[in-house]
Amino acid sequence: MVKILHTADWHVGRTIRGLSREDEHRAVLAEIAEIAAQEEVDLVLLAGDVFDAPAPSPIAEEIVYQALLALAETAPVVLVAGNHDSPGRLEAIAPLLRLGRVRVGAKISSEGILDFNAMATRVALVPFITKRGIIRAEQILNLDSSELRSEYIDRVQKIVRTLCAGMTADTVNVVLGHLMVKGGVTGGSERAVHLFDYAIPTNSFPGHFNYVALGHLHRPQRIPAPQPIWYAGSPLQLDFGEEKDRKAVMIVTAEPGLPAQVESRALNAGRKLKTLRGTLESLRDADVGEAYLRIELDDPYRVGLYDEVREIFPNAVDVKLRTQSAAAGARALGRIGRPPQELFADYLEGRSIKDERLNGLFAELLAEAQEAAS
Numbered sequence: 001m002v003k004i005l006h007t008a009d010w011h012v013g014r015t016i017r018g019l020s021r022e023d024e025h026r027a028v029l030a031e032i033a034e035i036a037a038q039e040e041v042d043l044v045l046l047a048g049d050v051f052d053a054p055a056p057s058p059i060a061e062e063i064v065y066q067a068l069l070a071l072a073e074t075a076p077v078v079l080v081a082g083n084h085d086s087p088g089r090l091e092a093i094a095p096l097l098r099l100g101r102v103r104v105g106a107k108i109s110s111e112g113i114l115d116f117n118a119m120a121t122r123v124a125l126v127p128f129i130t131k132r133g134i135i136r137a138e139q140i141l142n143l144d145s146s147e148l149r150s151e152y153i154d155r156v157q158k159i160v161r162t163l164c165a166g167m168t169a170d171t172v173n174v175v176l177g178h179l180m181v182k183g184g185v186t187g188g189s190e191r192a193v194h195l196f197d198y199a200i201p202t203n204s205f206p207g208h209f210n211y212v213a214l215g216h217l218h219r220p221q222r223i224p225a226p227q228p229i230w231y232a233g234s235p236l237q238l239d240f241g242e243e244k245d246r247k248a249v250m251i252v253t254a255e256p257g258l259p260a261q262v263e264s265r266a267l268n269a270g271r272k273l274k275t276l277r278g279t280l281e282s283l284r285d286a287d288v289g290e291a292y293l294r295i296e297l298d299d300p301y302r303v304g305l306y307d308e309v310r311e312i313f314p315n316a317v318d319v320k321l322r323t324q325s326a327a328a329g330a331r332a333l334g335r336i337g338r339p340p341q342e343l344f345a346d347y348l349e350g351r352s353i354k355d356e357r358l359n360g361l362f363a364e365l366l367a368e369a370q371e372a373a374s
């Protein structure tokens with residue numbers, strides 16, 4: 001019997017409207033290390049988006065490496081790169097992390113299977129796979145978007161199947177991946193561009209596996225499938241789309257030949273995110289604790305209103321007047337559903353700029369941004 005702790009999407013370095021969350025990250029990662037120790041797990045799996053940005057700050061690095069070492073005091077740790085991580089950076093640090101019992105899957109590799117013989121456990125490593133990473137340039141030019149999508153899904157499936165080909169029923173087999181699987185529910189802060197278009201079906205995972213440990217979606221959830229396929233979710237509420245999420249890690253008990261048993265353990269160290277809507281008068285006595293607040297006011301604008309809000313709610317990080325957003329919404333309505341290239345052309349025309357090269361450069365930039373955002 002093998003006991004595993006599954007966590008994901010730490011996003012260390014993430015701020016909320018410019019405010020640091022370093023203290024919360026330290027606290028919640030310590031909470032995870034404590035759970036690992038209490039549960040006496042045999043293995044820790046971290047399913048990508050360790051950092052929030054590909055070039056993290058020294059403080060973010062310190063928080064992550066300390067947390068990894070704290071976890072490694074209990075059990076070996078395995079992590080894969082997510083779309084927010086820099087594979088090159090993680091690959092560079094991998095030999096040092098290995099000395100501290102932390103194994104890294106930074107890039108897809110034919111050696112992407114770890115054997116933990118002492119506990120008869122195999123882990124297939126599926127770091128995030130970019131569209132550019134597996135689709136050739138000429139295909140990007142010649143295929144339409146639905147063909148590109150099925151090409152991507154097909155290749156990701158092949159990669160997963162190839163990695164898992166050697167798995168047999170006499171070991172505990174786990175897939176550790178940062179990827180989008182069909183049937184998941186987003187929390188709203190995962191940069192949802194084309195998220196579901198590029199989701200792979202649950203039957204992509206071949207027969208002999210006991211558990212699929214995923215990262216990418218920030219809400220902890222089981223994917224509807226006969227076998228246990230789970231997103232651990234992020235340990236902190238990262239954005240207001242996640243207000244309802246109850247953050248957690250998964251404790252997974254597995255033995256060869258049987259689907260794993262999964263229990264979630266709640267994480268409580270992070271501050272909550274909360275949205276308040278109404279007039280300032282009606283909200284005045286709201287019980288908000290330590291939560292970061294998004295406040296949407298029905299009041300008409302008056303001088304000093306924002307100062308009043310901040311006085312009553314020092315933890316307000318986002319304050320809007322709904323009356324003003326309605327007006328802005330009406331202006332934006334005329335732009336809804338139109339492709340970015342067209343909007344850009346409008347913008348140029350509005351500024352009396354005529355230069356064909358700009359349209360080409362914009363298209364290039366857009367393709368790159370969509371790639372990076374997904």
Ligand SMILES: [Mn+2]
Pocket residue numbers: 009011049082084190216217
């Ligand atoms: Mn993420």
